[in-house]
Amino acid sequence: MIQISDLTKIYRMGTVEVRALDGVTLDIAKGEFVGIMGASGSGKTTLLHMLGLLDDPTKGKINIEGTDVLALSDYEKTMFRLYKLGYVFQDYALVPDLTVMENVSLPAMLRKDRSEEQIRKDSDFVLERIGLLDRCDHLPRELSGGQQQRVSIARAIVNKPDILFADEPCANLDTENSRMVLDLFHDINEEMKQTIVMVSHEDWHKEYFHRIVRLKDGKVVSDGTNPSAH
Ligand SMILES: Nc1ncnc2c1ncn2[C@@H]1O[C@H](COP(=O)(O)OP(=O)(O)OP(=O)(O)O)[C@@H](O)[C@H]1O
Numbered sequence: 001m002i003q004i005s006d007l008t009k010i011y012r013m014g015t016v017e018v019r020a021l022d023g024v025t026l027d028i029a030k031g032e033f034v035g036i037m038g039a040s041g042s043g044k045t046t047l048l049h050m051l052g053l054l055d056d057p058t059k060g061k062i063n064i065e066g067t068d069v070l071a072l073s074d075y076e077k078t079m080f081r082l083y084k085l086g087y088v089f090q091d092y093a094l095v096p097d098l099t100v101m102e103n104v105s106l107p108a109m110l111r112k113d114r115s116e117e118q119i120r121k122d123s124d125f126v127l128e129r130i131g132l133l134d135r136c137d138h139l140p141r142e143l144s145g146g147q148q149q150r151v152s153i154a155r156a157i158v159n160k161p162d163i164l165f166a167d168e169p170c171a172n173l174d175t176e177n178s179r180m181v182l183d184l185f186h187d188i189n190e191e192m193k194q195t196i197v198m199v200s201h202e203d204w205h206k207e208y209f210h211r212i213v214r215l216k217d218g219k220v221v222s223d224g225t226n227p228s229a230h
C-alpha cells in the first residue's frame with residue numbers, strides 16, 4: 001500500500017518557480033497495475049522520482065507499507081530501495097561494461113544477504129523469465145533496445161520488490177517491442193502479485209492499466225479503474 005498526501009515539488013531556478021507537483025493525494029493498493037498518464041511536463045517523472053526515493057519533495061507525505069519513507073536517513077532510503085522497490089528507466093540504465101548476467105545480479109549482490117550460488121539461481125530465474133538467459137554473457141550494447149529494456153526489468157525484479165516503478169519504459173521502442181515489455185509487466189503483475197506503477201504518454205498503453213491516474217500541471221485531474229484492461 002502506497003499512501004501519498006499533498007505531495008508538492010517546487011523547482012526554483014533564479015526567480016522562476018515551477019510547481020512540478022502541486023498537492024498530489026493518492027492511495028495505491030497492493031497488487032494494482034497503475035498507469036500515470038498526462039502530457040509532457042505534467043509531473044509524471046517527478047512523481048515517480050519521489051515515490052522511488054530518488055529525490056525529496058518540497059512538501060507532503062509518502063507512506064509505503066507502513067513506513068514514513070521521507071523520514072528515513074539516506075542510508076535507510078538506500079536499503080528501503082534495495083529491499084522493497086524496483087525501478088525501470090526509459091533509457092534502460094544498464095552498466096555498459098558489465099554483462100547481462102552481471103547487470104541483473106548487481107542489486108542482489110548489493111544486498112549482501114544471499115550466497116553467490118543463490119544470487120546466480122535468482123538471476124538465472126529472472127533471465128529465463130524474460131527469455132534472455134542465452135544472452136547472459138553478452139554486453140548490453142550487443143542487444144537490441146527491447147532486449148536491453150527486458151534486462152533492465154529483470155534487474156528491477158531480481159530482489160522480488162513489493163513495488164515496481166517504470167518511467168516510460170517503452171519510449172525508445174517500436175510497437176512490437178513495446179508490447180513485449182507491456183506483456184511482461186502484465187505477467188509479472190499477475191504471477192507475482194507485484195504492484196506496478198508505470199508512467200506513459202502513449203494512449204494505447206492504457207489497455208494494460210487496471211487504473212489510470214491523469215496528471216495535468218502537477219495535479220491529479222482524473223483517477224479511475226479501467227474496465228477494458230487486459
Ligand atoms: N530538475 C529540474 N529543475 C527544474 N525544473 C524541472 C526539473 N525537473 C522537472 N522540472 C520541471 O517540472 C515539470 C514537470 O516535469 P516532469 O519531468 O515531471 O514532467 P513529465 O510529465 O515527466 O514530462 P515528459 O512526458 O516530457 O517526460 C516541468 O515543467 C519540468 O520542466
Ligand SMILES: [Mg+2]
Nearest residue numbers: 044045046168
Ligand atoms: Mg517524464
